[in-house]
Amino acid sequence: xxxxxxxxxxxxxxxxxxxxxxxxxxxxxxxxxxxxxxxxxxxxxxxxxxxxxxxxxxxxxxxxxxxxxxxxxxxxxxxxxxxxxxxxxxxxxxxxxxxxxxxxxxxxxxxxxxxxxxxxxxxxxxxxxxxxxxxxxxxxxxxxxxxxxxxxxxxxxxxxxxxxxxxxxxxxxxxxxxxxxxxxxxxxxxxxxxxxxxxxxxxxxxxxxxxxxxxxxxxxxxxxxxxxxxxxxxxxxxxxxxxxxxxxxxxxxxxxxxxxxxxxxxxxxxxxxxxxxxxxxxxxxxxxx
Numbered sequence: 001x002x003x004x005x006x007x008x009x010x011x012x013x014x015x016x017x018x019x020x021x022x023x024x025x026x027x028x029x030x031x032x033x034x035x036x037x038x039x040x041x042x043x044x045x046x047x048x049x050x051x052x053x054x055x056x057x058x059x060x061x062x063x064x065x066x067x068x069x070x071x072x073x074x075x076x077x078x079x080x081x082x083x084x085x086x087x088x089x090x091x092x093x094x095x096x097x098x099x100x101x102x103x104x105x106x107x108x109x110x111x112x113x114x115x116x117x118x119x120x121x122x123x124x125x126x127x128x129x130x131x132x133x134x135x136x137x138x139x140x141x142x143x144x145x146x147x148x149x150x151x152x153x154x155x156x157x158x159x160x161x162x163x164x165x166x167x168x169x170x171x172x173x174x175x176x177x178x179x180x181x182x183x184x185x186x187x188x189x190x191x192x193x194x195x196x197x198x199x200x201x202x203x204x205x206x207x208x209x210x211x212x213x214x215x216x217x218x219x220x221x222x223x224x225x226x227x228x229x230x231x232x233x234x235x236x237x238x239x240x241x242x243x244x245x246x247x248x249x250x251x252x253x254x255x256x257x258x259x260x261x262x263x264x265x266x267x268x269x270x271x272x273x274x275x276x277x278x279x280x281x282x283x284x285x286x287x288x289x
Contacts (some may be wrong), residue, residue, distance in 0.1 A: 035093030
């Protein structure tokens with residue numbers, strides 16, 4: 001781990017963090033522009049225990065099984081408050097609210113038992129330009145003792161004017177999407193439950209007014225809810241040691257029905273997608289390898 005190691009007694013409350021994030025988004029007291037450096041620290045939380053009731057609620061809202069081991073995406077909820085703590089720090093180069101989660105890569109070396117005590121480490125790195133603004137990676141690692149069992153790289157984008165040339169707009173003819181593997185129905189009630197169990201109470205997910213403030217017609221589903229729900233169609237067929245790479249496309253505006261696609265690959269993995277049922281554009285594309 002590069003930089004300073006900062007031990008945190010416990011994961012912070014996301015309610016207090018979102019209050020600070022909302023203040024950070026105000027032009028009067030917030031950051032102006034985008035900075036050029038990141039906090040030089042790794043936040044560490046040791047001995048975290050999984051709340052079985054929270055895990056059960058997560059499994060229900062994502063359509064996953066509740067058992068003795070953690071679903072592949074569940075540790076995101078464990079590290080998310082610490083990720084947000086880094087993002088709202090004074091040293092972070094742009095406001096948390098308004099940042100967009102565009103990619104996520106999870107590497108799991110083995111299944112994680114519900115009863116295992118977990119050590120978490122979170123840091124920000126790789127601040128770099130993006131054609132639509134500035135992007136940054138949050139690296140989150142979970143260990144059991146000295147064994148690294150789960151690692152995640154979450155890429156966030158802060159959109160702002162850049163000198164990059166605009167991408168040419170490609171007009172696509174309407175195509176009838178192929179029959180899906182299954183479909184998913186999601187509404188505000190489900191996403192509000194996901195916000196409660198995950199701690200991700202970003203206004204764009206839980207409030208129509210909050211969503212409209214950031215240019216969405218109505219509230220939208222969390223990208224990581226979509227990433228978790230997509231796994232339901234292949235649950236029980238995911239390797240113990242696996243990499244789950246996700247790219248988020250157009251948001252799922254609530255309420256919605258989405259098509260789920262799961263195609264087995266020759267190497268024992270899966271290609272997954274969530275697509276609009278009529279227009280066929282992707283909400284999410286992903287690989288399990």
